[in-house]
Amino acid sequence: MIFDLHTHSDASDGSLTPTELVSLAAENNVNVLSITDHDTVAAYDRISDGYCSSVALIPGIELSTTWSGRGIHIVGLNIDPASIELRRGIERQQSARHVRAQTIAKRLTKLGIDNPFDAVLANANGAGIGRPHFARHLVDIGVVKDVATAFRKYLGPGKPGDIKSGWGSLDETVSWILCAGGTAVLAHPAKYKFTTSKLRLLLDDFVTAGGRALEVVSGPQDPGVTRRMANLARDFGLAASSGSDFHHPGLTWSAPGRFAELPADIGKVWDSW
Ligand code: AMP
Numbered sequence: 161m162i163f164d165l166h167t168h169s170d171a172s173d174g175s176l177t178p179t180e181l182v183s184l185a186a187e188n189n190v191n192v193l194s195i196t197d198h199d200t201v202a203a204y205d206r207i208s209d210g211y212c213s214s215v216a217l218i219p220g221i222e223l224s225t226t227w228s229g230r231g232i233h234i235v236g237l238n239i240d241p242a243s244i245e246l247r248r249g250i251e252r253q254q255s256a257r258h259v260r261a262q263t264i265a266k267r268l269t270k271l272g273i274d275n276p277f278d279a280v281l282a283n284a285n286g287a288g289i290g291r292p293h294f295a296r297h298l299v300d301i302g303v304v305k306d307v308a309t310a311f312r313k314y315l316g317p318g319k320p321g322d323i324k325s326g327w328g329s330l331d332e333t334v335s336w337i338l339c340a341g342g343t344a345v346l347a348h349p350a351k352y353k354f355t356t357s358k359l360r361l362l363l364d365d366f367v368t369a370g371g372r373a374l375e376v377v378s379g380p381q382d383p384g385v386t387r388r389m390a391n392l393a394r395d396f397g398l399a400a401s402s403g404s405d406f407h408h409p410g411l412t413w414s415a416p417g418r419f420a421e422l423p424a425d426i427g428k429v430w431d432s433w
């Protein structure tokens with residue numbers, strides 16, 4: 161069974177519609193899929209009740225938060241997308257996203273780039289604006305050659321577009337997931353490039369907040385990373401999750417379902433579903 165419990169549609173910064181994403185997952189033999197868009201469950205509002213696929217869909221979300229001055233992502237799985245508490249949290253996150261986008265636009269303008277806000281808003285096409293929408297705009301207007309360079313020069317950690325304020329706290333984001341009946345999963349732990357001791361501090365706070373799972377496998381990754389993350393999950397009594405973090409077809413980002421299996425000897429986040 162392939163459980164891809166972390167993917168993005170065009171309801172946030174992915175490029176496929178929710179139903180296109182489900183179809184691609186089916187082609188890739190994914191059995192269980194979660195669409196976990198950044199700070200929104202809009203994808204689930206767009207999949208009609210009558211929609212039928214071989215893929216079982218588990219409602220999910222990826223919430224942005226800040227911990228120790230760094231942007232951290234918490235995936236919520238098996239949530240009730242209609243939960244009032246979660247919807248309130250999402251509204252807060254979306255207004256934080258909008259204010260943040262205005263700040264990023266101002267900062268880029270100060271660096272000599274024509275105010276990109278309107279173009280980026282159009283580019284996002286109704287989705288909450290994220291840094292990838294800025295990155296694509298910077299590529300479109302020829303300021304950088306590709307999205308990776310846009311992040312390295314303008315949007316990545318420590319760069320002018322890296323605005324962290326405004327998100328709900330770790331406790332708040334986890335509590336919205338719990339109120340929606342879901343399981344809180346710390347997303348792509350290796351991506352933060354923390355030392356093991358710093359990651360352990362984050363996991364302490366995450367468990368205290370009510371977090372119950374760790375994304376032990378996130379897309380194609382080194383087997384050594386998988387072992388390290390599985391050991392951390394065991395130490396902290398966390399279940400393991402797996403996902404591709406798919407955004408776009410045909411790019412270097414991993415495709416739906418294309419990642420290694422979780423170690424056999426670890427509890428899985430779906431065991432309790
Ligand atoms: P935001 O939600 O606005 O904070 O943007 C975060 C998103 O930017 C991530 O979910 C990725 O999709 C994307 N991203 C982050 N770093 C990079 C990078 N170095 N290259 C390409 N995309 C990135």
Ligand code: MN
Pocket residue numbers: 168173198292407
């Ligand atoms: Mn993304």
Ligand code: MN
Pocket residue numbers: 222233347348
């Ligand atoms: Mn993420």
Ligand code: MN
Pocket residue numbers: 166167168222405
């Ligand atoms: Mn993601």
